[in-house]
Amino acid sequence: MLKRRWSIPMLGLLLAAANLPDAQAAMPVVDVRAIAQMVQEIRTLQDQLATARDHLTQARQTYQSMTGSRGMERLLSATERNYLPADWAELAQALQGVSGSHSALTSLQRTAMADNAVLTTAQLGYLPPDIRAQVDAERHATALRQAITRDALANTSNRFRAIQQLTDAIPRAADPKAVLDLQARIQVELGMLQNEQTKLQILEQAARADEAARRQRDWETAVAGQGRFATRFRPQP
16 A cells, blocks of 8 residues: 555656656747848848938939929020011011011111101102102111111120020039020020021011012103103194
Protein backbone atom coordinates (compact mmCIF):
# COMPACT_ATOMS: atom_id res chain seq x y z
CA MET A 1 0.00 0.00 0.00
CA LEU A 2 2.87 2.41 0.84
CA LYS A 3 4.68 1.68 -2.36
CA ARG A 4 1.56 2.35 -4.28
CA ARG A 5 1.19 5.82 -2.62
CA TRP A 6 4.76 6.85 -3.51
CA SER A 7 4.61 5.51 -6.99
CA ILE A 8 1.84 7.90 -8.11
CA PRO A 9 3.77 11.15 -7.39
CA MET A 10 6.89 9.72 -8.89
CA LEU A 11 4.97 8.79 -11.98
CA GLY A 12 3.76 12.39 -12.27
CA LEU A 13 7.32 13.73 -11.99
CA LEU A 14 8.56 11.33 -14.58
CA LEU A 15 5.82 12.36 -16.97
CA ALA A 16 6.58 16.03 -16.38
CA ALA A 17 10.27 15.48 -17.05
CA ALA A 18 9.45 13.56 -20.19
CA ASN A 19 7.26 16.38 -21.54
CA LEU A 20 9.71 19.24 -20.71
CA PRO A 21 11.34 19.52 -24.21
CA ASP A 22 7.94 19.74 -25.91
CA ALA A 23 6.96 22.61 -23.62
CA GLN A 24 10.13 24.55 -24.53
CA ALA A 25 9.52 23.92 -28.22
CA ALA A 26 6.02 25.51 -27.97
CA MET A 27 7.47 28.89 -26.78
CA PRO A 28 7.70 31.69 -29.53
CA VAL A 29 11.15 32.22 -31.04
CA VAL A 30 12.32 35.84 -31.95
CA ASP A 31 14.37 36.09 -35.20
CA VAL A 32 16.47 39.22 -34.67
CA ARG A 33 18.05 39.08 -38.14
CA ALA A 34 14.70 38.88 -39.86
CA ILE A 35 13.42 41.89 -37.92
CA ALA A 36 16.54 43.88 -38.75
CA GLN A 37 16.19 43.03 -42.44
CA MET A 38 12.54 44.04 -42.39
CA VAL A 39 13.39 47.37 -40.75
CA GLN A 40 16.03 47.98 -43.43
CA GLU A 41 13.55 47.20 -46.19
CA ILE A 42 11.03 49.63 -44.69
CA ARG A 43 13.66 52.35 -44.57
CA THR A 44 14.57 51.64 -48.19
CA LEU A 45 10.92 51.93 -49.19
CA GLN A 46 10.64 55.20 -47.30
CA ASP A 47 13.67 56.58 -49.13
CA GLN A 48 12.25 55.48 -52.47
CA LEU A 49 8.92 57.12 -51.63
CA ALA A 50 10.66 60.39 -50.68
CA THR A 51 12.63 60.29 -53.93
CA ALA A 52 9.46 59.68 -55.92
CA ARG A 53 7.81 62.64 -54.19
CA ASP A 54 10.77 64.87 -55.04
CA HIS A 55 10.59 63.77 -58.68
CA LEU A 56 6.87 64.48 -58.74
CA THR A 57 7.41 67.93 -57.26
CA GLN A 58 10.09 68.69 -59.84
CA ALA A 59 7.84 67.42 -62.62
CA ARG A 60 5.02 69.68 -61.42
CA GLN A 61 7.35 72.67 -61.25
CA THR A 62 8.63 71.92 -64.75
CA TYR A 63 5.08 71.59 -66.07
CA GLN A 64 4.02 74.84 -64.44
CA SER A 65 7.09 76.60 -65.85
CA MET A 66 6.12 75.49 -69.38
CA THR A 67 2.35 76.07 -69.28
CA GLY A 68 -0.12 78.76 -68.28
CA SER A 69 -0.33 82.47 -69.00
CA ARG A 70 2.41 84.95 -68.06
CA GLY A 71 0.44 88.04 -69.06
CA MET A 72 2.63 88.80 -72.07
CA GLU A 73 -0.45 89.44 -74.18
CA ARG A 74 -1.10 92.57 -72.10
CA LEU A 75 2.28 94.09 -72.91
CA LEU A 76 2.32 97.04 -75.31
CA SER A 77 -1.47 97.26 -75.06
CA ALA A 78 -1.33 101.02 -75.62
CA THR A 79 0.52 100.70 -78.93
CA GLU A 80 -1.29 102.26 -81.89
CA ARG A 81 -1.80 99.55 -84.49
CA ASN A 82 -4.62 100.77 -86.72
CA TYR A 83 -3.27 104.09 -87.94
CA LEU A 84 -3.43 103.28 -91.65
CA PRO A 85 -6.58 103.11 -93.82
CA ALA A 86 -7.84 99.55 -93.85
CA ASP A 87 -9.46 99.54 -97.30
CA TRP A 88 -10.20 101.66 -100.35
CA ALA A 89 -13.29 103.23 -98.75
CA GLU A 90 -11.26 104.59 -95.84
CA LEU A 91 -8.55 105.76 -98.23
CA ALA A 92 -11.17 107.59 -100.33
CA GLN A 93 -12.50 109.26 -97.17
CA ALA A 94 -8.98 110.35 -96.28
CA LEU A 95 -8.47 111.72 -99.80
CA GLN A 96 -11.61 113.80 -99.34
CA GLY A 97 -10.48 115.03 -95.92
CA VAL A 98 -13.11 113.05 -93.98
CA SER A 99 -11.87 112.03 -90.53
CA GLY A 100 -13.60 108.68 -90.18
CA SER A 101 -11.71 106.34 -87.82
CA HIS A 102 -8.32 107.97 -88.49
CA SER A 103 -8.62 111.37 -86.86
CA ALA A 104 -4.88 111.62 -86.23
CA LEU A 105 -4.11 110.97 -89.88
CA THR A 106 -6.68 113.55 -90.96
CA SER A 107 -5.16 116.08 -88.57
CA LEU A 108 -1.73 115.53 -90.11
CA GLN A 109 -3.24 115.84 -93.56
CA ARG A 110 -4.85 119.20 -92.76
CA THR A 111 -1.60 120.48 -91.32
CA ALA A 112 0.26 119.45 -94.45
CA MET A 113 -2.37 121.09 -96.67
CA ALA A 114 -2.02 124.35 -94.77
CA ASP A 115 1.76 124.20 -95.05
CA ASN A 116 1.69 123.42 -98.78
CA ALA A 117 -0.96 125.94 -99.83
CA VAL A 118 0.20 128.86 -101.93
CA LEU A 119 -3.08 130.19 -103.35
CA THR A 120 -5.19 132.02 -100.82
CA THR A 121 -8.91 131.54 -100.39
CA ALA A 122 -9.52 134.82 -102.16
CA GLN A 123 -7.41 133.77 -105.12
CA LEU A 124 -9.22 130.44 -105.35
CA GLY A 125 -12.49 132.36 -105.48
CA TYR A 126 -11.53 133.82 -108.85
CA LEU A 127 -11.05 130.38 -110.39
CA PRO A 128 -13.81 128.40 -112.11
CA PRO A 129 -15.48 125.71 -109.98
CA ASP A 130 -13.89 122.83 -111.88
CA ILE A 131 -10.41 124.31 -111.45
CA ARG A 132 -11.01 124.86 -107.73
CA ALA A 133 -12.08 121.23 -107.44
CA GLN A 134 -8.89 120.11 -109.16
CA VAL A 135 -6.73 122.22 -106.87
CA ASP A 136 -8.56 120.92 -103.82
CA ALA A 137 -8.17 117.29 -104.95
CA GLU A 138 -4.47 117.79 -105.58
CA ARG A 139 -4.02 119.36 -102.19
CA HIS A 140 -5.79 116.52 -100.39
CA ALA A 141 -3.91 113.81 -102.29
CA THR A 142 -0.48 115.34 -101.75
CA ALA A 143 -1.14 116.12 -98.09
CA LEU A 144 -2.49 112.62 -97.48
CA ARG A 145 0.66 110.99 -98.82
CA GLN A 146 2.75 113.26 -96.64
CA ALA A 147 0.61 112.50 -93.60
CA ILE A 148 0.77 108.75 -94.14
CA THR A 149 4.55 108.87 -94.51
CA ARG A 150 5.05 110.99 -91.39
CA ASP A 151 2.62 108.92 -89.33
CA ALA A 152 4.21 105.67 -90.50
CA LEU A 153 7.69 106.95 -89.61
CA ALA A 154 6.60 107.91 -86.10
CA ASN A 155 4.75 104.65 -85.50
CA THR A 156 7.58 102.54 -86.90
CA SER A 157 10.03 104.22 -84.56
CA ASN A 158 7.71 103.57 -81.61
CA ARG A 159 7.33 99.93 -82.62
CA PHE A 160 11.08 99.45 -82.75
CA ARG A 161 11.36 100.89 -79.24
CA ALA A 162 8.58 98.55 -78.08
CA ILE A 163 10.37 95.53 -79.56
CA GLN A 164 13.55 96.62 -77.79
CA GLN A 165 11.62 96.72 -74.50
CA LEU A 166 10.43 93.16 -75.05
CA THR A 167 13.99 92.06 -75.84
CA ASP A 168 15.33 93.72 -72.70
CA ALA A 169 12.69 91.92 -70.62
CA ILE A 170 13.92 88.43 -71.61
CA PRO A 171 16.78 88.29 -69.03
CA ARG A 172 14.30 89.25 -66.30
CA ALA A 173 11.83 86.48 -67.18
CA ALA A 174 10.97 84.23 -64.24
CA ASP A 175 10.79 80.88 -66.04
CA PRO A 176 11.17 79.29 -69.51
CA LYS A 177 7.48 79.85 -70.33
CA ALA A 178 7.87 83.59 -69.83
CA VAL A 179 10.92 83.58 -72.10
CA LEU A 180 9.00 81.67 -74.77
CA ASP A 181 6.06 84.06 -74.50
CA LEU A 182 8.35 87.06 -74.86
CA GLN A 183 10.05 85.55 -77.89
CA ALA A 184 6.64 84.81 -79.41
CA ARG A 185 5.53 88.41 -78.78
CA ILE A 186 8.66 89.71 -80.48
CA GLN A 187 7.96 87.56 -83.54
CA VAL A 188 4.36 88.77 -83.62
CA GLU A 189 5.44 92.41 -83.38
CA LEU A 190 7.98 91.92 -86.17
CA GLY A 191 5.28 90.30 -88.30
CA MET A 192 2.92 93.22 -87.70
CA LEU A 193 5.68 95.66 -88.53
CA GLN A 194 6.39 93.86 -91.80
CA ASN A 195 2.68 93.84 -92.58
CA GLU A 196 2.54 97.59 -92.05
CA GLN A 197 5.44 98.08 -94.45
CA THR A 198 3.60 96.03 -97.06
CA LYS A 199 0.43 97.99 -96.41
CA LEU A 200 2.30 101.28 -96.85
CA GLN A 201 3.58 100.15 -100.22
CA ILE A 202 0.06 99.18 -101.30
CA LEU A 203 -1.33 102.52 -100.10
CA GLU A 204 1.34 104.32 -102.09
CA GLN A 205 0.36 102.34 -105.17
CA ALA A 206 -3.29 103.13 -104.50
CA ALA A 207 -2.51 106.83 -104.18
CA ARG A 208 -0.60 106.74 -107.46
CA ALA A 209 -3.49 104.96 -109.14
CA ASP A 210 -5.92 107.57 -107.85
CA GLU A 211 -3.62 110.33 -109.04
CA ALA A 212 -3.42 108.74 -112.50
CA ALA A 213 -7.20 108.46 -112.63
CA ARG A 214 -7.55 112.11 -111.64
CA ARG A 215 -5.14 113.18 -114.35
CA GLN A 216 -7.06 111.15 -116.88
CA ARG A 217 -10.29 112.89 -115.87
CA ASP A 218 -8.58 116.27 -116.12
CA TRP A 219 -7.27 115.40 -119.58
CA GLU A 220 -10.68 114.26 -120.79
CA THR A 221 -12.22 117.40 -119.32
CA ALA A 222 -9.68 119.49 -121.22
CA VAL A 223 -10.42 117.59 -124.43
CA ALA A 224 -14.13 118.15 -123.95
CA GLY A 225 -13.49 121.83 -123.32
CA GLN A 226 -11.44 122.14 -126.47
CA GLY A 227 -14.29 120.62 -128.44
CA ARG A 228 -16.72 123.18 -127.08
CA PHE A 229 -14.21 125.91 -127.74
CA ALA A 230 -14.01 125.00 -131.45
CA THR A 231 -17.75 125.32 -131.87
CA ARG A 232 -17.71 128.93 -130.63
CA PHE A 233 -16.00 130.22 -133.76
CA ARG A 234 -18.22 128.91 -136.50
CA PRO A 235 -18.27 131.25 -139.46
CA GLN A 236 -21.52 133.19 -139.82
CA PRO A 237 -23.22 133.28 -143.21
